[in-house]
Amino acid sequence: MKESISKKLAGMTLEEKLCQLTQLDGSFLPDISDTAVTGPMSRLSLKKSDIDSLGSVLNIQNPDSVRKAQRGHMETDRNRIPLLFMHDIVHGCKTVYPIPLGMAASFSPELMRECAEMAAEECKLSGVDVTFSPMVDYIRDARWGRVMESTGEDVYLNALYAAAQVKGYQSRGIASCIKHFAAYGAPEAGRDYNTVDMSERTLREYYLPAYHAAVDADAYMVMTSFNSLNGIPAAANEALVRGILREEWGFDGVVISDYNAFNEMMTHGIAETSEDCAYLAMRATNDIEMMSVNYIHSIKKLIDDGRISTEQVDSAVERVLELKEKLGMFDNPYQHCEQHTGESCILSAEHRALARKAAEKSAVLLENRNLLPFSKEVRRIAIIGPFGDTGEIIGAWSGFGNPRDTVSLKDGVQQLLPNAEVITLRGVDGAINAKADPEEIRKAAKLASACDIVILTLGEPSGDSGEGTSKQNLELPSAQYELFRAVQAGNPNTAVVLFTGRPLVLTTLSKECSALLNVWQPGTEGGSAIANLLFGEAEPEGRLTMSFPAATGQCPIHYNHMNTGRPRADDLHRYGYCSSYIDGPNEPLYPFGYGLGYTGFEYTDLSLSSDSMSSGDTITASVTVTNVGNRVGTETVQLYLRDLVGSVVRPVKELKGFCKVTLAPGEKQVVSFEISEEMLKFLRADMTFGTEPGEFRVFIGHSSACTGYLSFRLK
Ligand code: BGC
Numbered sequence: 001m002k003e004s005i006s007k008k009l010a011g012m013t014l015e016e017k018l019c020q021l022t023q024l025d026g027s028f029l030p031d032i033s034d035t036a037v038t039g040p041m042s043r044l045s046l047k048k049s050d051i052d053s054l055g056s057v058l059n060i061q062n063p064d065s066v067r068k069a070q071r072g073h074m075e076t077d078r079n080r081i082p083l084l085f086m087h088d089i090v091h092g093c094k095t096v097y098p099i100p101l102g103m104a105a106s107f108s109p110e111l112m113r114e115c116a117e118m119a120a121e122e123c124k125l126s127g128v129d130v131t132f133s134p135m136v137d138y139i140r141d142a143r144w145g146r147v148m149e150s151t152g153e154d155v156y157l158n159a160l161y162a163a164a165q166v167k168g169y170q171s172r173g174i175a176s177c178i179k180h181f182a183a184y185g186a187p188e189a190g191r192d193y194n195t196v197d198m199s200e201r202t203l204r205e206y207y208l209p210a211y212h213a214a215v216d217a218d219a220y221m222v223m224t225s226f227n228s229l230n231g232i233p234a235a236a237n238e239a240l241v242r243g244i245l246r247e248e249w250g251f252d253g254v255v256i257s258d259y260n261a262f263n264e265m266m267t268h269g270i271a272e273t274s275e276d277c278a279y280l281a282m283r284a285t286n287d288i289e290m291m292s293v294n295y296i297h298s299i300k301k302l303i304d305d306g307r308i309s310t311e312q313v314d315s316a317v318e319r320v321l322e323l324k325e326k327l328g329m330f331d332n333p334y335q336h337c338e339q340h341t342g343e344s345c346i347l348s349a350e351h352r353a354l355a356r357k358a359a360e361k362s363a364v365l366l367e368n369r370n371l372l373p374f375s376k377e378v379r380r381i382a383i384i385g386p387f388g389d390t391g392e393i394i395g396a397w398s399g400f401g402n403p404r405d406t407v408s409l410k411d412g413v414q415q416l417l418p419n420a421e422v423i424t425l426r427g428v429d430g431a432i433n434a435k436a437d438p439e440e441i442r443k444a445a446k447l448a449s450a451c452d453i454v455i456l457t458l459g460e461p462s463g464d465s466g467e468g469t470s471k472q473n474l475e476l477p478s479a480q481y482e483l484f485r486a487v488q489a490g491n492p493n494t495a496v497v498l499f500t501g502r503p504l505v506l507t508t509l510s511k512e513c514s515a516l517l518n519v520w521q522p523g524t525e526g527g528s529a530i531a532n533l534l535f536g537e538a539e540p541e542g543r544l545t546m547s548f549p550a551a552t553g554q555c556p557i558h559y560n561h562m563n564t565g566r567p568r569a570d571d572l573h574r575y576g577y578c579s580s581y582i583d584g585p586n587e588p589l590y591p592f593g594y595g596l597g598y599t600g601f602e603y604t605d606l607s608l609s610s611d612s613m614s615s616g617d618t619i620t621a622s623v624t625v626t627n628v629g630n631r632v633g634t635e636t637v638q639l640y641l642r643d644l645v646g647s648v649v650r651p652v653k654e655l656k657g658f659c660k661v662t663l664a665p666g667e668k669q670v671v672s673f674e675i676s677e678e679m680l681k682f683l684r685a686d687m688t689f690g691t692e693p694g695e696f697r698v699f700i701g702h703s704s705a706c707t708g709y710l711s712f713r714l715k
Contacts, residue, residue: 001318002322002325004325004330005318005321005322005325006318008079008081008321009314009317009318009321011079012079012317014299014300014303014310014313015049015050015053015296015300016053016078016079017313017314017317018295018296018299018300018313019050019053019054019055019296020053020055020081020317020320020321021055021287021288021289021295021313021316021317021320022050022054022055022056022288022289022293022295022296023054023055023056023057023058023086023256023288023289023290023291024044024051024054024057024058024291025057025058025059025060025291026057026058026059026060026061026065026069028044028046028051028054028057029051029054029057029069029072029073030048030051030072031068031069031071031072031073032060032065032068032069044292044293045293045297046293046296050293050296052073052076052077052078053077053078053079053081054073054083055081055083055084055288055320056083056084056085056086056130056288056320057069057083057084057085057086058085058086058087058132058290058291059086059087059088060085060087060127061400062126062127062400063125063126063127063336063337063338063339064337065127066085066127066336066337067127067334067337067338067339069083069085070082070083070085070333070334070337071334074333081321081324081330082324082329082330082333083333084129084130084320084323084324084327084329085127085128085129085130085336085337086128086129086130086131086132086177087123087128087130087131087132087399088131088132088133088397088399089119089123089128089131089132089133089174089399089400090131090132090133090134090135090149090397090398090399091103091115091119091395091397091398091399091523092115092118092119092122092355092398092399092401092523092524093119093120093122093123093126093128093346093399093400093401094122094126094346094347094399094400094401094402094405095118095119095122095346095347095348095351095352095354095355095401095523095524096355096394096395096398096399096401096406096523096524097115097118097119097354097355097358097359097523097524098358098359098362098395098519098520098521098522098523098526099148099149099395099396099397099465099501099520099521099523100134100135100148100149100150100151100161101147101148101149101150101151101152101501101502101520101545101546102359102362102363102519102520102521102522102542103115103151103161103358103362104150104151104152104157104161104362104545104546105361105362105363105364105520105542105543105544105545105595106358106361106362106541106542107157107542107543107545107636107658107660108361108660109160109161109163109164110164111357111358111361112161112164112165112168113164113165113167113168114168114354115168115354115355115358116133116134116164116165116166116167116168116169117168117169117171117172118345118351118354118355119131119168119169119174119399120168120169120170120171120172120173120174121172121345121351122345122346122351122400123169123174123336124172124173124174124335124336125336125340125344125345125346126336126346126400127336127337128174128336129174129175129327129329129336130174130175130176130177130220130221130327131169131174131175131176131177132177132179132223133165133169133176133177133178133179134151134161134162134165134166134176134178134179134214135149135150135178135179135180136150136151136158136161136162136178136179136210136211136213136214137149137150137179137180137183137184137185137207137210137225138150138153138155138158138183138185138186138206138207138209138210139152139153139185139186139546140153140185140186140555140556140557140558141185141186141187141190141555141556141557142190142474142502142503142504142546142548142549142555143189143190143191143470143471143472143474143552143555144185144187144190144191144192144470144502145192145464145465145466145467145468145469145470145471145501145502146184146185146192146465146466146467146469147185147465147501147502147503147546148395148396148397148465148466148501148502148520148521149397149466150185150546151210151545152544152545152546152592153545153546153547153558153559153560153592154545154559154560154592154655155205155206155209155210155560155654156654156655156656157545157655157658158209158210158213159209159210159212159213160213161210162178162210162211162213162214162217163213163214163216163217165214166178166214166217166218166219167217170218170219170220173327173328174336175220175221175323175326175327176214176219176220176221177219177220177221177222177223177254177256178211178214178215178219178221178222178223179222179223179225179258180223180224180225180226180227180234180258181211181222181223181224181225181234181240181241181245181255182203182207182208182211182224182225182229182234182240182244183196183198183203183207183225183227183229183234184196184225184226184227184234185207186198186207186556187227187470190470190471190555190556191470192467192468192469192470193226193227194227195227195228196227196228196229196230197229197230197231198229198230200687201648201683201687203229204683205682205683206560208244211245212249215245215249215250215251216249219253220253220254220323220326220327221253221254221255221256221323222245222251222253222254222255222256223255223256223257223258223290224237224241224255224256224257224258224261224284224286225258225261226258226261226264228268228270232270233261233264233265233268233270234261235257235258235261235262235265235280235281235284235286236265236270236271236277236280236281236283236284237284238280238283238284238285240284241255241284241285241286242283242284242285245285246285252319253319253323254287254288254319254320254323255285255286255287255288256286256287256288256289256290257281257286257288257289257290257292258290259290259291260290260291260292261290261292262277262278262281262286262289262292262294262295263277263292263294265277265280265281273298274294274297274298275294275298275301275302277292277294277298278294278295278297278298278299278302278308279298279302279307279308281294281295282295282299282302282308282312282313282316283308285316286316287316287317287319287320288316288320299313347405347524352524352525353525355523355524355525356525356528356529356532357529358523359519359522359523359525359526359528359529359530360529360532360533360538360540361541361542362519362520362522362542363517363518363519363520363522363529363530363533363540363542364517364518364540364542364543364544364594364595365515365516365517365518365533365540365542365595365596365597365598366498366506366510366516366517366518366548366590366594366595366596367510367513367514367515367516367596368514368515368516368596368598369513369514369515371493371494371495371514371515372495372515372517372534372536372598373533373534373535373536373598374453374493374495374534374535374536375535376416376417376535376536378417378420378452378453379420379421379452380420380421380423380450380451380452381413381417381420381421381422381423381451381452381453381454381455382423382424382425382447382448382450382451382453382454382455382491383409383410383413383422383423383424383425383454383455383457384424384425384426384427384444384447384448384454384455384456384457384483384487385426385427385428385430385456385457385458385480385483385497386426386427386428386429386430386457386458386461386480387409387430387457387458387459387461387497387499388408388409388410388424388426388455388457389408389409389410389424389426390403390408391403391404391405391406391407391408392406392461392462393406393408393409393462393499393519393521393522393526393527394406394462394521394523394524394526395462395501395520395521395522395523396462396463396465396466396501396521397466397467398462398523401523401524405524406523406524406525406526406527407524407525407526407527407528408526408527409455409457409497409526409527409530409531410422410424410527411527411528412526412527412528412529412530412531412532413455413527413530413531413534413535415528415531416528416531416532416535416537417531417535423447423451425440425443425444425447426440427440427441427443427444427483427487428440428441428477428479428480428482428483429479430459430460430461430477430480431461431477432460432464432471432477433477434477434479434480435479436478436479436482436483441482441483441486442486444483444486444487444490445486445487445489445490446490447490448486448487448488448490448491448494449490449491451491452493453491453493453494453495454487454490454491454493454494454495455494455495455497455534456483456484456487456488456494456495456496456497457496457497457498457499458476458480458483458484458496458497458498458499458509459476459480459498459499459500459504460499460500460501460502460504461499462499462501462521464501465500465501465502465521466501469501471502472552473505473552474502474503474504474505474549474552474555475504475505475552476504476505476506476509481508481509484496484509484512484513485512488512488513488514492514493514494513494514494515495514495515495516495517495534496509496513496515496516496517497517497519497530497534498516498517498518498519499519499520499521499522500518500520500521501520501521502546503544503546503547503548503549503590504548505548505549505550505551505552505589506548506589506590507550507551507589510589510590517530517533517534517540518542519533536598539597539598539631539632539633539634540595540596540597540598541595541597541633541634541635541636541660542595543593543594543595543636543638543703544590544591544592544593544594544595544703545592545593546592547559547588547590547591547592548588548589548590549588549589550584550585550587550588550589551584553581553584554581554584554586554588557588558592559588559591559592559593559652559653559704559705560592560651560652560653560654560655560704561651561652562649562650562651562652563649563650563652564579566578566579567579568580568586587705591703591704591705592655592703592704593636593638593655593702593703593704593705594702594703594704594705595636595703597629597633597634597635598629598631598633599627599628599629599630599631599632599633599665600627600628600629600633601625601626601627601628601629601633601635601663601702602625602626602628603623603624603625603700603701603702603706603708604623604624604626605622605623605624605670606621606622606623606698606700606708606709606710607621607622607623607710608620608621608622608698608710608712609621609622610712611710611711611712611713612712612713612714612715613675613677613712613713613714613715614715615677615691615714615715616677617677618674618675618676618677619674619675619712620672620673620674620675621639621672621673621675621698621700621710622670622671622672622673623637623670623671623700624668624669624670624671625637625661625663625668625669625670625671626663626666626667626668627663627664627665627666627667627668628666629665630665631665632662632663632664632665633662633663634660634661634662634663635660635661635663635702636658636659636660636702637658637659637660637661637671637700637701637702638655638657638658638700638701638702638703638704638706639655639656639657639658639673639675639698639699639700640653640654640655640656640698640699640700640701640704640706641653641654641656641675641679641680641696641697641698641699642654642696642697642699642709643680643682643692643694643696644694644695644696644697644711645694645695646682646684646692646694647684647685647686647692648682648683648684648685650682653699653704655704656673656675656679657673657679659671659673671700673700675698677691677714680696680714691714692714693713693714693715694713694714695711695712695713696711696712696713696714697709697710697711698710698711698712
């Protein structure tokens with residue numbers, strides 16, 4: 001332990017130590033809340049001295065309040081240990097970039113990192129020392145509203161994005177708290193907070209790697225999750241937190257609970273009293289308790305009873321103090337809430353340009369029947385639908401972002417084409433249960449037919465994804481379909497622009513539309529980015545990192561699934577039964593890796609440098625990619641492997657590499673990937689990690705649905 005930290009620790013009372021392990025929101029602080037003493041503080045039966053020596057605060061909205069709170073705290077805390085201020089800066093602070101699921105479609109960890117750096121620079125001026133980000137939960141079920149915060153269903157890609165975000169924040173002096181440890185992304189039936197029950201194999205192969213990558217990238221904090229995992233809520237799960245996170249992976253940073261999760265141990269039914277909660281949480285090595293006060297109320301008794309040791313408490317406090325020191329809080333408690341005069345990077349032209357680029361790179365063109373890009377010569381443009389004339393497209397969990405600073409689609413189009421006439425009409429409300437008004441639908445059809453082109457905005461409002469927004473039905477609301485049909489009939493030159501935080505079921509729309517561009521929740525520069533994409537100033541190059549199901553009943557669905565003994569209809573079992581549905585396909589509507597551009601690419605001449613690999617060798621897999629369209633375009637070339645026979649059933653495909661190539665019309669390029677033995681390792685039947693000899697298939701293609709392959713044998 002550093003001398004400065006041990007000195008501080010030695011001078012603290014137990015009560016003061018427990019306060020370091022407690023996090024409350026700003027309403028508890030007397031300096032920024034008039035109601036603190038009589039209101040929430042009394043609700044949690046806290047003493048003034050508890051608040052005086054509190055360790056950290058979440059959710060204060062502006063640097064002035066943070067400054068005031070810190071100043072008040074430094075005057076009252078006997079030990080003069082600064083508060084840490086934490087907030088959810090999930091996809092941008094004030095300049096907001098697309099939601100993480102959208103960012104992931106860029107297939108660019110570098111871009112993700114740049115955006116995290118931008119967010120951190122703005123945090124430094126906004127009173128935020130720690131961001132509760134990235135969420136690195138692995139996901140497969142679009143019914144779960146929080147898929148928007150994840151980067152998708154692929155293990156390899158998620159790990160790259162997790163590390164990129166942690167490095168982005170922390171290289172700019174903001175601590176990253178990864179969440180939610182662990183397997184929060186697998187709630188039964190896609191219902192938020194629900195039970196998670198899974199084998200250790202699935203946990204380790206799919207769910208843990210991104211957290212591990214974030215820990216390896218030196219994330220300073222980890223948040224435990226709300227869910228129970230195999231019967232034990234994560235915050236109380238000693239095998240998970242102490243066992244895997246700390247002992248196996250060597251994480252020595254700060255573990256924080258999720259909001260009120262200590263109390264929820266009682267609701268889960270694994271604790272009867274506050275004392276039980278504190279005991280279980282401390283035993284699992286949670287350091288900070290968020291928005292509850294079981295440590296403050298119960299640890300003393302647990303120590304007196306010999307159930308918790310003072311060393312356990314000291315280790316937790318030491319980790320919190322070390323974090324404060326790492327962040328430079330002892331040198332300058334006000335570093336992220338100082339009053340700044342000069343020029344600010346917040347919403348600067350440079351930051352806006354990056355947010356715009358990110359929104360362009362994350363958009364995924366799902367359908368295009370020779371409609372896009374639109375010509376810039378068009379004179380009359382209708383923008384119809386609930387999301388065309390609003391800054392609310394900034395997205396859920398948008399930090400300190402403000403819809404008023406956000407470029408709406410209407411403004412984006414008008415700025416790009418100042419001489420065009422742009423007419424907007426809402427047509428229907430975006431809410432799930434909205435009813436279509438026949439008069440408005442008629443007006444929309446009439447407007448559509450009176451314009452050269454139509455941009456029709458459909459999807460879900462930002463507030464319909466994020467925490468607590470699970471859905472049973474992923475179809476577009478019927479009112480939106482009515483609007484679509486009327487508009488499309490009125491003018492076939494209609495491009496649907498889809499705003500969504502999750503994969504939706506677009507089976508009907510996909511067949512009937514002329515073009516479908518998914519822009520997710522695109523952030524502050526959404527409108528300009530979409531305009532650039534629609535009118536060919538930018539090329540859509542996003543590729544899905546989460547399957548779009550053909551029907552809600554397919555969920556959970558993911559490309560990297562295991563094979564079964566009776567896999568599919570074209571391989572019929574002799575009794576006629578196979579693992580399929582009687583009323584629809586197994587395949588998603590749009591698979592992982594899918595996305596169109598404004599040109600086309602052909603893959604030919606797949607080759608392998610050898611048809612066998614010895615231990616320690618590598619094999620080079622190559623393919624020729626040709627731009628067969630008539631525009632320059634960028635393709636994301638994807639490498640998938642399949643281990644044909646193992647001691648356990650192996651996934652039908654796993655992404656192992658990707659690269660982007662930009663080609664002029666007619667241009668071709670040979671793209672090569674090196675396959676190493678490392679890429680062939682997996683958790684074998686005996687739970688050791690390694691390879692097994694046998695045949696491997698190599699696929700290189702446009703998406704996870706690519707079928708051509710070559711094989712080699714690992715000796
Ligand atoms: C969410 C976390 C978030 C925390 C603090 C919780 O409800 O699950 O992701 O970081 O609140 O805002």
